[in-house]
Amino acid sequence: RILKRQMECRRDIDRLNASFIEIYESLVLPQEEKAKQKQLLAVLEKLVNREWPQAKLYLYGSCANSFGVLKSDIDVCLAIEDANINKSEVLLKLADILQSDNLQNVQALPRARVPIVKLMDPVTGISCDICINNVLAVVNTKLLWDYAQIDVRLRQLAFIVKHWAKSRGVNETYQGTLSSYAYVLMCIHFLQQRRPAILPCLQEMEPTYSVTVDDIKCAYFDRVEKLQGFGSRNREPIAQLVWAFFNYWAYRHDYVNAVVSVRTGSIISKQEKDWTRRVGNDRHLICIEDPFETSHDLGRVVDKHTIKVLREEFERAADILQYDPNPCVTLFEPY
């Protein structure tokens, strides 16, 4: 009887795996979408270079970190080396230039937390946000991309977690829940922590890539092609990892003391970071350290109400994966 039960279990896991992989594949951006993004970037670059010949445009965020799902907007960074520029002036000038071309809904938001120009390209149908000199975001985009090359299970897990977060309404920083960037970092950290580990800690290895941005040294091992197969001693299938991820955030994470740190590949203490009390609007109720801006807690947006919402959602997800006969449907039900 035990053997029979074990075989049924095996079949359930196989079925769940197949469903998760199907969901993952339905979310991955098709090649032709990527080509359209490149095309739009080239158009923008030409326009920008007429005014600022030295300026460069970089894609960042989910269109460049390999965690982009269908229908996401693209994030572009305009990098101008001149240290004396006034960002708001450049932003308004940029909006002017784009407006006079064929682009639609051009709108400058100089007072946003990250000031941007928004636009829509009628040719490709792509919406785009352009920020100025946000080079750290370009560098952390590369870090995420590099991690994604090491083991396919990172992208699978992160796509499922992002899809869950969007479906359940817990992916809205302006409403006090977490950004996609924060969720991807949580996934990387989680896979660094599996035993055997599925991901290494690139920032603890001998650096092969190093840049200094806004006085922050960003250095890590980026020859990730050398790390192919790093996680192969761990054979956990994606269904098991999704379950363990939610179980960790529902029942095992120490919300009182722990900070999740991709930089060190481990848990560090709130004490050590002086993140034990509320400072201004930063409450540190769930702590996720930015890998480069280490004074920056990506959980700072979470307040005493939304921490409850988040934890209830983690518990809901964990319980569904444990007990629900059809978890792949229930998990992503709109809230």
Ligand code: GTP
């Ligand atoms: P979706 O648009 O939801 O698909 O995800 P995304 O990967 O584009 O994430 P998001 O829109 O949250 O952020 C875009 C990029 O901005 C991220 O990939 C990071 O590079 C950067 N970013 C976002 N939030 C922060 C932050 O708090 N600190 C820093 N340093 N960078 C951030």
Ligand code: MG
């Ligand atoms: Mg984005």
